[in-house]
Structure formats: C-alpha cells, structure tokens
Amino acid sequence: MIVSWNWLTQYVRLDMPVEKLTDRLALTGLNHESTDLVGDDFAIDLEVTSNRPDCLGHLGIAREISVLYNKTLVTPDPWPKTSGVDVGQITSVALEEETLCPRFTARVITGVKVAESPFWLRRRLETIGVRPISNVVDVTNYVMFECGQPLHAYDLDRLAGKRLVVRRAQKGETFKAINNKVYELTPDMLAIADAERPVGLAGVMGGLDTEIGLHSTNVLIEAARFDSMSIRKTARALGLHSPASYRFERPLDPERTEWASRRCAELILEIAGGTLHPGFIDVGSASLERTPVTLRYAQIRRILGIEIPRERVLEILRDLGLECLESSEDSSTHRAPSWRSDLEREIDLIEEVARIHGYEHIPENRAVPLASSPRAKRERVETEIRQALTACGFDEAVTLSLVSEELSPPIQESPALSPIRVDHSSRKKENALRQSLVPSLLAARRHNEAHGNPDTELFEIAGVYLPISGKPLPEEPTRLALVSGRDFFGLKGVVEALLGRLHADQELTIRPATLSPFTPGRSAELLLQGKHFGYIGEVDRKQLDAWELRGATSAAELEFNLLQDLADLVPAHRSLPSFPAVTRDLSLVLSLSTPWGDLAGAVKDAAGPTLESVTYLDSFSGGNLPAGMQSLHFGMRFRHPERTLTGDEVEQAVRSVVDTCAGRFQATLRS
Known part of the structure; x- marks a missing residue:
C-alpha cells in the first residue's frame, strides 16, 4: 500500500520526520518497504498484512498515526446537495445473489462534464502510482485509496434498460473488460448485468461497453460489498487482478459502503458538475453484528510480562475505536469498530494494547510464564525416522503438494482415479494435488543429477491427496517416501533398519507386486503385521529415461500412520542370550x-x-x-x-x- 505524505496531512497533523513516522509504523505492524520523493511529496510504501484491510486506504493509515501520536483524526463528512427526481424513477437494482453480494448501493448524477482532473487530484494519484484517466473515474479511484472501499461508475445511458442486475454469470457467457480483453464466465462467478448482458465482473473489473467516456453525461455510482472468497476465486480463475479485487478479497468495513458512495458523489459534483438525484438505492444488509469481547487485565500481565495501567489500556482501546460496554477493576468488555473485523478474541485486544503501548517497552529480561509439554508421539516418531535415515545417508526433502499432471499419479496396482485439481491455483502448470511423494522426489533427484550431485538419497514425510469416488473431498494420509541409487535389496535393508530403530520390525512380509513405475520382478508390496505398509521397487529403465535420470534408482513409499501406531519408542528390556545359537x-x-x-x-x-x-x-x-x-x-x-x-x-x-x-x-x- 503506497500512501502520500501530503494526502495524509488532510486527515492528521504530521509534525514528525518521515523517517521516525515510518519506523513507528513498522513497530506496530505496518512494515516500511520504501520512501520515494515524488515532486514535493513522499510516496511511502507500507506492507499491510491480510488481517488489516482497514489500512488499505489513507484514512486507515491516518487513524493509526492519530492513535500512535495522540493526534486528532479529521474524517470528511460528505453530505452533497441533491435535486431533481428521485433516483428510483431513473434506475433500479435487482439483487439475485445476496449470499455473494450482501449489500449493493447506487446513486445517480446527471449532467456531468467529463474532462481532465484538476492538478491536485492528478498529483495525488500519480504520487501513489495510479494513472489519471478522467475526472469521474479518478474520483472513484481517489475515494477507494482514501477509505479502502472500491467503487465503480457506469455510463447510465449505455446500460440496457437503465438498470442493474446482480446475478451469477450464465454458462458460456462472455464479458469484455475495460482492459479490452474478453473473458468467458462460469456460473460460480458473480456478474453485474444490465437488462441484456454483463457490464461488470463483481469486485474485479468494470466492462468496456459501459465505461465512462468523454461523451458521458449521466453516471451511476456503484458501492457494494461482495463475498471475499467469491472474488478471490474469480480473480484467480481468470488471472484478472485489480486494486479493487485486492481489497474485496479481504473483509471490508460494512459501514463504509454508503459513506464512500456519498463521498464519491460529493467530489464528482465538485469537479465535474451535474445534479445528484435525491435518495440512493440500497439493497441487501446494511451492517454485521459484532460480538463483544471481554479483556481481563491480569492476562495482559501474564502474556506480555509487564504491567500496563488500566487507564492506559482503556485509552488505547478507545482511541482505536472500540466501544467500552462494561468496565470493572479486573476486566472490561468492548465491541470492535466496524472496520476491525479481526478483533474477535481477548488475545486480539491484548495484541492491540501491546503494539500501541510499544513492544520496545517490554524488557528483554522480563520472565514470561512458560509451561513445558511433552512432545506428541508423531513428533517423536518423525525425529527417530529423521535420525535413522540420516544415519543411512539420506537427506530430507520438502516438495510442493501442488504438482503437474505427470507428477500426480499414485503408486498402486489398480488404475488410479484422476487427481483433484485446483483451478484457481496461482501456478498455471502445477495445479493437481499429488497422490504420491515418489514422483516429486524423482524430480528432485533429477535436478541434483543435472547439477553434478548424482548420489542424492532423499526422503520426505508429507501428506498425499487420494480422490474418493463420489465424494468432493479426498482422503489425506501421511506417507514416508524414499528414493535411492541403491538396488532393491539395498533399499529394503534401509527400510528394515528403520523398522528396527522404531522396534516395529516384527512380521514384515514382502509380497511381489506389479506396479507401473517399477521394473517387473523387482517390486513388491510391504505388509507389516498383516497390514498394508507400502511399496518398494527399482524404477523401470523407461521411467528413468522419461525422467531423464541417468543412474539406477529405487523408491519406496510407506504408510506413516501405521509406522507411528506400531512404533515402540520405549522398548522393554531383553537380556542378551545366555546360550549359543x-x-x-x-x-x-x-x-x-x-x-x-x-x-x-x-x-x-x-x-x-x-x-x-x-x-x-x-x-x-x-x-x-x-x-x-x-x-x-x-x-x-x-x-x-x-x-x-x-x-x-x-x-x-x-x-x-x-x-x-x-x-x-x-x-x-x-x-
């Protein structure tokens, strides 16, 4: 998030050096990336974490500064003048998908004059890296970067039926975006349509056919809330991202929607003229219920290791916008403001108090109560496995769960089901969930061979994703996989040594099996105490050639959960034999x-x-x-x-x- 120093001064007095301000913001969670001089202004790049969408606008950053420096925050209070016929006589909005669009508002301004924006508006947008387009469009961008609420302006005269319909896209329906590209939509995408076709992709991008141009005179202003998961899926599926979609993918302030609409209308009237018609269309839910959170002051001392006066705690929370519902000597109950949906638990309030009070005030030598807890059996088994395999010359690998199609098949005797695909993956080729760890380890071994390390022995403990016929979610067992340059018997010896280390080597049975990646007659199924334990074999020469592996390679994949169940980490004492064998x-x-x-x-x-x-x-x-x-x-x-x-x-x-x-x-x- 890039913010303008001069722009921030509109909301809060900045009488400190820019370096001190950015350092202070970094200490409270807004990491400072860079500061660049742009004309007579500073462009400050701050990293905003995903749980702080309230800081995706200048007002949010200014609010943080006002709390940190105990300064007054000045928030615009827009109440633009209206005249003419009511907006309901000009246009209408039909909301057909309230689950994907909880709220949709619309205002209408007629008689605007589209032209170049005034210098001050262009300068502020250019400082934060946004290209000015026209006064009306620039105002929608300005308000979005002011408060974090995206808006969109339609040319009302180019809307068929002069109305909007918020609906799911129809299968095979196409949409031409303002970037002049055509996208095919699917029914799980939310479209903003007029009486005939989609004119906007909800929360992502507007349509080319109804964009504001130099000849536009009548404008419909949209301000809405959309389901964040729906916007994220749509943007990733189409590879279409925008500053608006970035914000809609996060929970926005539900009470900022109508304010942003008013603010946008006020600025358009100021710089483009026209008539704002009375009223506004508002469909859906206006706000969300916020659950009160109780803070026990003793918990602050226990968790932070320092004492913060009760009055200071209440002051910090009040300045952050939390409403105090009840207070006593030992605790207080608060309701978070609409822009802080991330404050849901007591620990969240403690974190807010700590970061505003200042982490630097917590002494390094202050003891914080800690209680040790025993490691779970899984952790202990994993440690034994790592030590045993490292002793056998293996290195641990960590590979991705999302793989390409050729890396997804499992090792099994029967034909495999098609892998589960993640269509909205940010990786274009690797979008299948793996069903085996072995192909990924073979790819890692090939990479090592290509870089002059031909004797790489690798293992990995990780999950795989096995589709279940007729069910949407897969089975997710944990596996232990090994790849090695040893032959079948050498790798079998490694497996037996591992079982011996875990004292789970009783009744290991090896049964020949025909498995696709392995050489016929050199592969087997492993059974442990009569239960399926995994597969082992020498990789077939054709498979090695396909993988571009030069050296002979063996592989094994074992059921980690069975190994964990049978592992005896505290074996009973057995005396050494007294009589000869x-x-x-x-x-x-x-x-x-x-x-x-x-x-x-x-x-x-x-x-x-x-x-x-x-x-x-x-x-x-x-x-x-x-x-x-x-x-x-x-x-x-x-x-x-x-x-x-x-x-x-x-x-x-x-x-x-x-x-x-x-x-x-x-x-x-x-x-």
Whole structure:
C-alpha cells in the first residue's frame, strides 16, 4: 500500500520526520518497504498484512498515526446537495445473489462534464502510482485509496434498460473488460448485468461497453460489498487482478459502503458538475453484528510480562475505536469498530494494547510464564525416522503438494482415479494435488543429477491427496517416501533398519507386486503385521529415461500412520542370550514363481519355536537347473532360551523344514 505524505496531512497533523513516522509504523505492524520523493511529496510504501484491510486506504493509515501520536483524526463528512427526481424513477437494482453480494448501493448524477482532473487530484494519484484517466473515474479511484472501499461508475445511458442486475454469470457467457480483453464466465462467478448482458465482473473489473467516456453525461455510482472468497476465486480463475479485487478479497468495513458512495458523489459534483438525484438505492444488509469481547487485565500481565495501567489500556482501546460496554477493576468488555473485523478474541485486544503501548517497552529480561509439554508421539516418531535415515545417508526433502499432471499419479496396482485439481491455483502448470511423494522426489533427484550431485538419497514425510469416488473431498494420509541409487535389496535393508530403530520390525512380509513405475520382478508390496505398509521397487529403465535420470534408482513409499501406531519408542528390556545359537544353511530347488516371502513363512511354520531367524542369502537359475526352476539359498539360526540345543533337535527342525517345503512347493534339496 503506497500512501502520500501530503494526502495524509488532510486527515492528521504530521509534525514528525518521515523517517521516525515510518519506523513507528513498522513497530506496530505496518512494515516500511520504501520512501520515494515524488515532486514535493513522499510516496511511502507500507506492507499491510491480510488481517488489516482497514489500512488499505489513507484514512486507515491516518487513524493509526492519530492513535500512535495522540493526534486528532479529521474524517470528511460528505453530505452533497441533491435535486431533481428521485433516483428510483431513473434506475433500479435487482439483487439475485445476496449470499455473494450482501449489500449493493447506487446513486445517480446527471449532467456531468467529463474532462481532465484538476492538478491536485492528478498529483495525488500519480504520487501513489495510479494513472489519471478522467475526472469521474479518478474520483472513484481517489475515494477507494482514501477509505479502502472500491467503487465503480457506469455510463447510465449505455446500460440496457437503465438498470442493474446482480446475478451469477450464465454458462458460456462472455464479458469484455475495460482492459479490452474478453473473458468467458462460469456460473460460480458473480456478474453485474444490465437488462441484456454483463457490464461488470463483481469486485474485479468494470466492462468496456459501459465505461465512462468523454461523451458521458449521466453516471451511476456503484458501492457494494461482495463475498471475499467469491472474488478471490474469480480473480484467480481468470488471472484478472485489480486494486479493487485486492481489497474485496479481504473483509471490508460494512459501514463504509454508503459513506464512500456519498463521498464519491460529493467530489464528482465538485469537479465535474451535474445534479445528484435525491435518495440512493440500497439493497441487501446494511451492517454485521459484532460480538463483544471481554479483556481481563491480569492476562495482559501474564502474556506480555509487564504491567500496563488500566487507564492506559482503556485509552488505547478507545482511541482505536472500540466501544467500552462494561468496565470493572479486573476486566472490561468492548465491541470492535466496524472496520476491525479481526478483533474477535481477548488475545486480539491484548495484541492491540501491546503494539500501541510499544513492544520496545517490554524488557528483554522480563520472565514470561512458560509451561513445558511433552512432545506428541508423531513428533517423536518423525525425529527417530529423521535420525535413522540420516544415519543411512539420506537427506530430507520438502516438495510442493501442488504438482503437474505427470507428477500426480499414485503408486498402486489398480488404475488410479484422476487427481483433484485446483483451478484457481496461482501456478498455471502445477495445479493437481499429488497422490504420491515418489514422483516429486524423482524430480528432485533429477535436478541434483543435472547439477553434478548424482548420489542424492532423499526422503520426505508429507501428506498425499487420494480422490474418493463420489465424494468432493479426498482422503489425506501421511506417507514416508524414499528414493535411492541403491538396488532393491539395498533399499529394503534401509527400510528394515528403520523398522528396527522404531522396534516395529516384527512380521514384515514382502509380497511381489506389479506396479507401473517399477521394473517387473523387482517390486513388491510391504505388509507389516498383516497390514498394508507400502511399496518398494527399482524404477523401470523407461521411467528413468522419461525422467531423464541417468543412474539406477529405487523408491519406496510407506504408510506413516501405521509406522507411528506400531512404533515402540520405549522398548522393554531383553537380556542378551545366555546360550549359543546353531546355524544351518539350505539350498532348495523350486519354481521361479515361488516368492521368497511365502517360502520364509513356511520355514517359520515348520521349524518350531527354537527358530530365531531365517535369512535370504542368494538365488540361482539356469546352468544345469531345469527351465523355470531356481536354487534358493537361505540360512536359519536356532537358539533355546534356557539351554544349549542338541544336534538332533536342530536336525529334526531342518528335516521338518525340508518336508514342509517339499509338500507346499514341491521343493527338493540341491545336491
């Protein structure tokens, strides 16, 4: 928001250096961006946060200055003279969408003379970077930058039926804006129409066909309130932004609408002449109910750590425009002014008192009461994951949830639903919500490769968005994804190490699965205690070429919530084994189609309770083995918790394993 120093002096006396004023404003929340000398004036650029739309006009900034420096605020009180027939005999307004337009007002001035604006008006607009157009149009801009309420002036004689209709746009309806571009509208957009076609895009931009020109003589002045979300969606969908839409995207002062209309009419009469007709059209709701807020003085001391006298607190709130409804020694109840819709809670009033009193008055060494609280399990699990994966050589990545179409598909066996798209995204290409983290990590790995870092190992903990058929909102699970230059077994080892760190490695099952981004035969579904845990695999060479990745890459995507549920962050003590283990290796010849996971399960079932672990060692096919067969070599470790196992006990367990595998998989011992 750029404000003019000379313009501000119309409302409040400025007898301080501009540097001190901008520093003081910055300390109260209006950050100072720059100050430029424009002729005999200063153009001061202030950053206005989204919760302070009241400061999107010179009057709002002047009000802040008056409170900070205890000065009188002078607000114009426009009451222009009227004559002629009542406005209701000249025009009418039909409000068909009160939810999107809570209030709409209209005034009519006839007999104006459109010409160049006087020097003072042009100078003020030029100082803040606005190009003067004509006296009538310049007045609407002037009032908007004065009080923050946008207005629009129509050439009344170019309105079909000399009336306005506030309605939703019709499907396929087009609108030619004052920037000379044609836009196709949709039914979720609010249009200002005459009897035949749209003549304005509500809260965004006026139409070319009814704009004020040099030959215009009769003017209809619009001042309205619009639903901020509707304006934001429309402006983003069309890529059409304006100073008016910027203000309408924020909650405006509901009681400033009619004032701005009067102020605009007064200035037009002053510099363009004409006749203002009595009355004004006012449809919709005039104001909003404001809920009282109670402030406990003890809370100021507790939160700020300093004591502010009760009289000073009441003075600050009064100067800010809050109405004191009730007051006692311990508390007071206030109603916020119409221009401060952001003051809804006690903490909001405490913040106002603190910033006006001055944050610099709070000593750095003043103790503020704090209470420690234990970290949630999610935070502790995330910390363990980060430490474990960092120890394995991985770096954490943070990628965007909005991605391009090629980055949106999930990793799954069945066909995926189309991703949810965000049509009003400010990013033209990345407007789909991701269903997997892996494509984004692959893109990050490609970027690293292109910049001379080919060995990047990445992981990310974040949410994905899975469409649900027939429902408007998606499921939003949290996932843990990894991409690595290691092969399938190397990445599988990382996952097993992670599970071991979280003490959640019991009953991890690996089941072969055919997944689109992975090489056939080198991908699998992971099950943890019988529940779906995720997918792991080596990325197919065609996919790597499509991603322009040179090195071999593996990826995994895991269900974070299951990992969190099964994580044991305080494991019970277990004594070290007191008796030696006995190991045995077996090589079985069986079908290539037999998964290792199924064989390992059969071994565990058959070996009995003394089997401590079963480990895959290697496999072989070809050579002197029959076609379609493999030799699968694995190791077993046996141990009894209370005594040393005998050789006969171990041999009996091994024979049971061989017999069970022969029965289930037609496996034979390799000679």
